[in-house]
Amino acid sequence: MTDLTKGPGSPEPLPAVDGAPAASHMLDVDDIEVRYGAIRALKGVSFHVDQGEIVALLGANGAGKTTTQKTVSGMMRPSLGSITYEGQRIDGIPAHSLINLGICHVPEGRHVFPRMTVDENLEMGAFRFKRQDMDVRAHVLDLFPRLQERIKQQAGTLSGGEQQMLAIGRALMGKPRLLLLDEPSMGLAPLIVAQIFDIIRQVNADGVTVLLVEQNAAQALALANRGYVLETGEIVMSGAGKDLLADDRIRAAYLGEEIAAS
Amino acid sequence: MNPALAFLRSDSGKRLGACLGLGVALALMTGATGRQDDYLYAIKEDLFTFHLIENLLIGVVVWLLFTxxxxxxxxxxxxxxxxxxxxxxxxxxxxxxxxxxxxxxxxxxxxxxxxxxxxxxxxxxxxxxxxxxxxxxxxxxxxxxxxxxxxxxxxxxxxxxxxxxxxxxxxxxxxxxxxxxxxxxxxxxxxxxxxxxxxxxxxxxxxxxxxxxVARTREFVNAVLGWRPGFALGAAATALALYSLGVSSWFAPKSLNATLADVHSLFKGTSLAPIAVQYFIWLSWALVIVAGALVLVAAYFRSIILGIVGAAAAAVGLVITMISIHAITSLAANSENTYATKGPWQNLGDGAWWTCASFLALAAAGLVVAQSALKGRSATAADAAHDPSAGPRFLYAPGATLAVLGAAAAAAIFIPPTLEPSWQTALVTSIGIYMFLAIGLNVVVGWAGLLDLGFIAFYAIGAYTTAYLVGSLPVKPPFELPVLWAIPFAIAVCLIAGVILGFPTLRLRGDYLAIVTLGFGEIVRLVAVNSNGITNGPRGTEDQVPHPVINLGFVKFTFGLDQLPYWYLLLAVMVIVIIFFRRLENSRTGRAWAAIREDEVAAQAAGINPVKYKLLAFAIGASTSGIAGVLFATNVGFFNPDNFKFEFSILVLAYVVFGGMGSLPGAIAGAAVLTWLPEFLRDQVPSEDRQMYIGAVLVIMMIFRPAGLIPAKRRATELRGHGPDSAESQAVPAGGGLGGSYA
Missing domain, CATH: 1.20.58 (Methane Monooxygenase Hydroxylase; Chain G, domain 1)
Known part of the structure; x- marks a missing residue:
């Protein structure tokens, strides 16, 4: 199987070390604050992502998940704090330049190019290269056999799940080392969500680090090595995926379980 | 309830009411012209005469059609x-x-x-x-x-x-x-x-x-074109040539309509060049028959060599025809006792030009034969129809594109000389120039998806730059340039103007961008009106912008008042621009534009810098319009700010939308049709009504063919759908159309 991480000059994947010193983190978000005018959407958020991990950012509507994700992907600028990627400050670098550093981002809401075919969408994902890498393309189509079936179809005519697959596949065409996924499960049937999460696991197994922003806490935490919980612009909890999944407060807030009995 | 009332309240009744209303509107549209001494005259004539009944009957027919x-x-x-x-x-x-x-x-x-x-x-x-x-x-x-x-x-x-x-x-x-x-x-x-x-x-x-x-027009047309690639074009060209040789007029100064045979007797005993003499006796027939037969036989047997030989024969025919008609017209121009004194190439009848067009089309047909035989496309049109990548294209038969291009080239080169002078003027000053502008705006609106309502400003900048460089404005340049040298400068100035307008505004989207560009268009015009010292204000250019002179050393051609040479100049520049844009559309840049237009967020995620590519679209569109400005300035000589009013920006946008946003042939066809129509209607309907008919054409077009005359590939599939699963997709999916592309 092709190694997706083999970008030009990319370092060998490091083993994930929990709690390692900041210098070895792949992505280090340090105390960022983001404002929409007078409103402080993020009030000093800090977290980190290590090479090879899947990290989940959880939170209810309005907690600041997407704002965090947009800030990391360069669509927004933090007013305070810093974001460091492989030792380089990336806050303020515009979104379209980040991909050249190996950060690829799948925006919320399945942004495919609706009037381009699946094929053309994938080709656009490799826009940063002069020509697309056919090995990567073959690998992506292996991951998503559904896309191979619909290769000549216009993306706008695909189902929601297929569009999400296409959006992820397109991002992979840019050979990312860090993949930012914003709510990949949004509006999809449980079966499709399970499929997509499976694929995320596979992508990660190929060596791509994943930062996953999700509302679907149960499945995200089952998948993630570590998780952070955002509430009204602050990180209120963090820990290994399994631990968070077992936490009563998480179960109460995101899984809707009655804890009254305890 | 009263049954009559019940009928009127039913859908059908309401529809009848609407149709009768349409009849009244039609009666007013097509009726009498008003009079100054009786303001109600037109309404009385329209509504209290038989005229109204006629139009109400049309309304009833429409209603019956609906029902x-x-x-x-x-x-x-x-x-x-x-x-x-x-x-x-x-x-x-x-x-x-x-x-x-x-x-x-x-x-x-x-x-x-x-x-x-x-x-x-x-x-x-x-x-x-x-x-x-x-x-x-x-x-x-x-x-x-x-x-x-x-x-x-x-x-x-x-x-x-x-x-x-x-x-x-x-x-x-x-x-x-x-x-x-x-x-x-x-x-x-x-x-x-x-x-x-x-x-x-x-x-x-x-x-x-x-x-x-059920009629399958598309399949039929493609079956005809694809049966033997090149055959249909070759047959049509041969038929036209034979008709021209036999029947049409070849030399037609006032009150004379000489056919090919008449020309021979007319010029008997003059010092006409021998080849021309032979041409008018038998050579013309021989050339047509040989070239036509070669091409048709080649097409039938799909022979590469015969196709090329046929094309060469047709080319020889074209050259000999042109030599011969040049010989008779220059002879006529120099002799004293003829009706024709205007000079070479004048007073020729339709037949002479049609024969030239036929030879060119025959040559194209020969090339079509050779090309499709070379490609080894033994596949029939029916096979091509199953190729999904052929998609919604109307012409998918092998060689069809080249055949259409050949026919278009033959028409574009040899039909204009047969037109009336007034039509030649219209062809250059409105049709040709606006085709140019539409090609430029198509880059901005159709490809990059930016709504520009002030496009005419760049045209104005191009024209004024030219006037400045040749010294026709009150401010004089350091050194005066020949007028065609202004083209690179106009391109550069418009490029810069496009960037200046684009840089601060391209962060805006949709409606906001439209308003800013609208303001920019007006600012440019108002600056031209008010800066007397620079542009000579509303009086327009001070001195005439000279007509171009082409001096290649061995050939020197001076343009004058005759419009035809401008058409060829325009055509030559347009062909260069079209080839360049064609390549651009399929380049990396073209794909980046398509991505930004479709989904800006996703485009950014894919690593496309939206500001850079939008700016590029603005600049390229603007410089195209600048070229049009140069050609306009040198053609008319004198112009003033009224030539660059806001309404022209809207018209150009209408041409692009009418032709099919994002489609290069569409933009050209849209501009050609919508500039031709008012010129055509000029002689047919009262002049005040012309705009109304154009508006009606636009409305009908947008209802029945919203993707435009020749839809762009993407937009066409959006409207036509793509196989069985598209049945449920809407006519214009969310995010389609003008508004959505920017939102």
Whole structure:
């Protein structure tokens, strides 16, 4: 199987070390604050992502998940704090330049190019290269056999799940080392969500680090090595995926379980 | 409830009301012209006469069509039905709207009155203009419709034969009138009517041999073109050439209409070059027959070598034809006792130019043969139809694109000389220039998806830059340049202007960007109006912008008032621009534009810098418009800020949308049709009404063909759908159309 991480000059994947010193983190978000005018959407958020991990950012509507994700992907600028990627400050670098550093981002809401075919969408994902890498393309189509079936179809005519697959596949065409996924499960049937999460696991197994922003806490935490919980612009909890999944407060807030009995 | 009231309240009743309202509107549209001494005159004439009843009847017919649409539709989809309908409409339009007799400026009814008042007119003409014209039309329609309903093969052939007869009767009746009056008549009515009848004849003949239940026009056209690539074009070109040699006029100064044979006797005993003498005796026929036969045989056997030889023969024919017609016209220009004194290439009849066009088309056909044989495309049109990548293209037959290009080139080069001077002016100053502007705006609106309502500003900047550089403005340049040298400067200045406008505004989207560009357009015009010291204000350019001079050392050509050379200049520059844009569309840049237009967030995620590419689109569009500005300035000589009013920006946008946003051939066709239409209507309807008809065409077009005349590939699939799963997709999906592309 092709190694997706083999970008030009990319370092060998490091083993994930929990709690390692900041210098070895792949992505280090340090105390960022983001404002929409007078409103402080993020009030000093800090977290980190290590090479090879899947990290989940959880939170209810309005907690600041997407704002965090947009800030990391360069669509927004933090007013305070810093974001460091492989030792380089990336806050303020515009979104379209980040991909050249190996950060690829799948925006919320399945942004495919609706009037381009699946094929053309994938080709656009490799826009940063002069020509697309056919090995990567073959690998992506292996991951998503559904896309191979619909290769000549216009993306706008695909189902929601297929569009999400296409959006992820397109991002992979840019050979990312860090993949930012914003709510990949949004509006999809449980079966499709399970499929997509499976694929995320596979992508990660190929060596791509994943930062996953999700509302679907149960499945995200089952998948993630570590998780952070955002509430009204602050990180209120963090820990290994399994631990968070077992936490009563998480179960109460995101899984809707009655804890009254305890 | 009262049953009448109940009917009026039903959907059907409301629809009838609307249709009758439409009838009243139509009556007002087409009615009498107002008078200054009686303000209500036009309304009285329109609404209290038989005129209203006629139009109300049209309303009723429309209502019946709506009401019985499911039934009618079944028949309309049968082979031949649309052709019959289109032909009949064409004849009706010809006999109601178009002019039929130029000297008196008369329409059909006017000429009918004239004929009725004239004694000694031939029986055929008096019958035709008396009653036969409408009677034969109704007869053809009735027979054709009966054949469609009964699906009777014999009846189809009868209808087709009747249509041919009707065409012959119409042209003969009109010709007799002209002969009796002894005038040269360029009225379009009869020609259009003949074409209408011929359309009916072809449609009915095709229906007669068709075995399908439902017409498959696209498949049919492609089957014809794809049967033997190049054959259809070659056959048409040969037929046109033979017609031109046999019948058409070749040399036509005032009150002379010399055919090919007449030219020979006319120039007998003069010092005409021997090759031209031979040409007018037999060489022309020989060339046409040899080249035509070679191309057709090559096409039939799909032979590469024969195709190339045929193309070469046609090229030789073209050269010899041009040498010969140049010989007779320059001889005529230099001799003293002829009617023609204007110079070489003047006073030629249609036949001479049509023959040139035929040779060029034949050469193209030969190349089509060679190209498709070379490609080894033994696949038939039917196979090509299954190729999904062919998608919604109308012409998918092998070689069809090249054939269409060849025919278009032949028409673009050799048809303009046959036009009236007024049409040549229109061709250059409105059709050609606006085609250019539409090509430029298509980059901005169609490809990058930016709504620009001030596009004409760049045109103005191009024109004023030219005027400055040649020293026609109050401010003088450090050194004056020949006018064509202004082109690179105009491109550069417009490029910079585009970036200056774009840089601060491209962060805006959709409506906001539109308003800013609108403001920019007005600012440029108002600056031109108000800076007297620089632009000479509303009075326009101080001195004439000189006409271009092309001096290549061995050839020197000076442009003058004759519009034809400007057309060729325009055509040459346009071809360069089109080739460049064609490459651009399929380049990395073109794909980046498509991505930004479709989804800006996703485009950014894919690593596309939206600001950079939007700026590039703005700059490229602006510089195209700058070239148009140079050509405009040097053509008209004098211009003022009124030439760059806001409405022209809107018109150019309308051309692009009408032609098909994002489609290069669409933008060209849209501009050509919508600039041709007002010129055409100039002679046919009261001048105040022209805009109304153009508006009506736009509205009808946007209802029935919202993707435009020649839709861009992507937008066409959006509207047509893509196979079985598209049945549920909407006509315009969310995010489609103008608004959505920016939102």
């Amino acid at each position: 019985f649409w499911p039934v009618i539709r079944r028949y309309l989809t049968r082979p031949g039905a649309l052709g019959l309908l289109a032909g009949a409409m064409t004849v009706i339009v010809a006999q109601t709207v178009l002019g039929w007799y130029e000297p008196e400026d008369a329409k059909f009814s006017g000429l009918a009155t004239l004929v009725g008042d004239t004694n000694g007119i031939s029986a055929l003409s008096s019958a035709f203009f008396g009653w036969l014209a409408w009677a034969q039309l109704i007869a053809v329609i009735v027979v054709g419709a009966a054949a469609l309903v009964l699906r009777n093969r014999a009846l189809f052939w009868v209808g087709a034969a009747m249509a041919v007869a009707a065409a012959i009767i119409a042209s003969q009746a009109h010709k007799k009138v002209d002969e009796l009056a002894g005038v040269v008549d360029h009225a379009t009515g009869v020609t259009v009517a003949v074409w209408g009848y011929l359309t009916i004849a072809v449609a009915l003949a095709i229906a007669a041999i068709s075995t399908d239940d």
